[in-house]
Amino acid sequence: MSGSAARILVIDDEPQIRRFLDIGLRAEGYTVVTAATAEEGLAQAATQQPDLVILDIGLPDRDGHEVLAELRQWSQVPVLMLSVRDGEREKVHALDHGANDYVTKPFGIQELMARLRVLLRNRSAEPAAPPRYDDGHLVVxxxxxxxxxxxxxxxxxxxxxxxxxxxxHHAGRVVTQQQLLREIWGATHARDTHYLRIVMGRLRHKLNDDAAAPRWLKTEAGVGYRFVGGTAP
Structure with missing residues (x-):
């Protein structure tokens, strides 16, 4: 994918970083979209359909790891994380939870550009599915x-x-309790199944979904849950 064809979303609360990246990326032929907060960044990711996201971990309204987790619920766009935190544990956590690469601030623009080119080359050619479900009754x-x-x-x-x-996102497939707990509550809560049972009970109540005759949320006894209302968005 050439630079002129790629749209890059930069989510960073530091104005100087956004300006620096905006100038550098545009000079390489990329189209650039910027956001200063997590909420703005998620909205831009949904509406602008970027080819790659540069995501700062230290955002003012939400942690970048939370933003990445939410983005991964409906998109597999390549994500390069930025952070002043250079510890190995921080990098491993980001990469294990869906980031494609990790760069520590301050960084050199040429190294960053090289990493972006690799991520764009490796990006799947499969188009992203629209992030919406609608069966005439339930709309997500x-x-x-x-x-x-x-x-x-x-x-x-x-x-x-x-x-x-x-x-x-995994409609029609079983998602284990441990997978849900790790992805949503974090790895340290992988055995806290009571958290998940409480949330599922409340969710079913709000959806008027009967666990004994599920319309959307089916329990796979001893394993996990399955969305049975349709195909993945």
């Missing part, structure tokens, strides 16, 4: 993080929404 707009049931907006907590979005 993953881009806007909105859920409607028979036309009425549902007020879901962050955890309830995250569980629903993760199951929907």
């Amino acid at each position: 707009d993953l881009a806007r993080r909105e859920v409607f049931l028979d036309g009425a907006a549902l007020a879901l907590t962050r955890k309830e929404y995250a569980v629903l979005a993760h199951l929907l």
Whole structure:
């Protein structure tokens, strides 16, 4: 993929970093979109459909790791993480949870450009599916993080929404309890199944979904859960 064909989203709260990257990327022929907060960045990722995201870990409204986790619920766009934190544990955590590369601030622009070129070359040619589910009753707009049931907006907590979005992204497939706990609560909570049971109970209640005769959320006894309402968005 050539620079002129690639759109890069930069999510960083430091104005000088955004300007620096904007100038450097445009000089290489890339189209650049910028965001200063996590919420703005997620909205831009959904509406601008970038070919690559440069994501700072230290954002003012939400941690970059949370942004990455939410983005991975509906997109496999390459993500290069930026951080002043240079510890090995920080890098491993980012890479294990969906980042494609990690660069420590301060960084050289030429090294960054080389890493971007590698990520863009390795990007799958498979187009991203639209981040929306609609079966005429349940609507889940993953881009806007909105859920409607028979036309009425549902007020879901962050955890309830995250569980629903993760199951929907893997629609038709079993997602284990441990996978959900690791992805949404973190690796240290992989055995805290009671957290997941409480959230699933509340989510089913809000969806009017009967566990004994599920319309959308099916329990796979002893294993995990499956979204059965349709195909993945």
